[in-house]
Amino acid sequence: MRKSLTLLIMVVLLSLILGGLFINNLGVNKNTGNGVGCTRTEPYPIPEEFKRSVSLIIQRQGQNQHQQIKDYSQLVDKYINCLNIQYYTDGTELENADGYFKFDRNSSVNNLQIFVSPKYTTKDDLLTALLLQHEISHAIYQAQGLAQNNAESCFIDEARAFSSQAALLGSFNEEERNSLVARSRTSKNVASFFAMMMPFSVNPKQDRTKNAFDEANTIMVVKGIPEYVNQCSNRYN
Ligand SMILES: [Zn+2]
Numbered sequence: 001m002r003k004s005l006t007l008l009i010m011v012v013l014l015s016l017i018l019g020g021l022f023i024n025n026l027g028v029n030k031n032t033g034n035g036v037g038c039t040r041t042e043p044y045p046i047p048e049e050f051k052r053s054v055s056l057i058i059q060r061q062g063q064n065q066h067q068q069i070k071d072y073s074q075l076v077d078k079y080i081n082c083l084n085i086q087y088y089t090d091g092t093e094l095e096n097a098d099g100y101f102k103f104d105r106n107s108s109v110n111n112l113q114i115f116v117s118p119k120y121t122t123k124d125d126l127l128t129a130l131l132l133q134h135e136i137s138h139a140i141y142q143a144q145g146l147a148q149n150n151a152e153s154c155f156i157d158e159a160r161a162f163s164s165q166a167a168l169l170g171s172f173n174e175e176e177r178n179s180l181v182a183r184s185r186t187s188k189n190v191a192s193f194f195a196m197m198m199p200f201s202v203n204p205k206q207d208r209t210k211n212a213f214d215e216a217n218t219i220m221v222v223k224g225i226p227e228y229v230n231q232c233s234n235r236y237n
Pocket of ligand 1: 158161
């Protein structure tokens with residue numbers, strides 16, 4: 001990424017997140033209730049860094065001024081004992097992914113399996129929390145029975161996952177945001193993550209009246225990203 005572009009992203013991003021984000025749809029489903037199905041009373045033995053990141057997700061969003069983001073924080077908390085988050089081992093079919101949510105015959109609402117790249121052992125809790133937020137959103141979408149076997153549902157699922165990441169980014173405190181912005185100047189990966197988040201972020205100064213960035217717009221953004229066209233359209237054709 002060229003320097004001028006990186007700088008532009010930083011300026012826009014800083015004004016977005018300092019203004020405070022709000023996200024219209026976080027996948028909180030009122031009809032199916034909160035934490036439906038998760039009956040485990042003990043957490044899975046997951047690495048300490050994942051425990052810290054999940055608790056950061058819950059705490060920061062719980063402190064967000066927007067009720068919808070607070071509600072989402074509670075929803076994650078309801079599923080906390082059912083999140084089975086582990087590093088994947090090298091050589092698996094999805095080894096290029098930073099993380100993925102896997103729902104197969106071994107899965108259930110009580111066993112929501114999330115796999116994270118071993119390269120995250122050296123990342124800090126902020127970046128790990130942002131990654132986990134995306135995958136946890138997929139897990140909750142499945143657990144709440146919202147996932148359907150078609151391309152449209154796949155696009156909606158991704159749109160919600162990205163919106164939830166933007167909401168977490170906007171829930172971090174000033175020190176944490178400054179730390180991420182500083183890192184984006186030296187890390188190409190962090191800079192491109194922020195570049196990717198921009199279309200999913202809302203500048204409240206633009207439209208405070210109607211939560212301008214609704215689900216339909218978010219889905220349109222996902223439908224414009226070739227990786228997701230590949231993942232969602234091609235899989236169900
Ligand atoms: Zn995803």
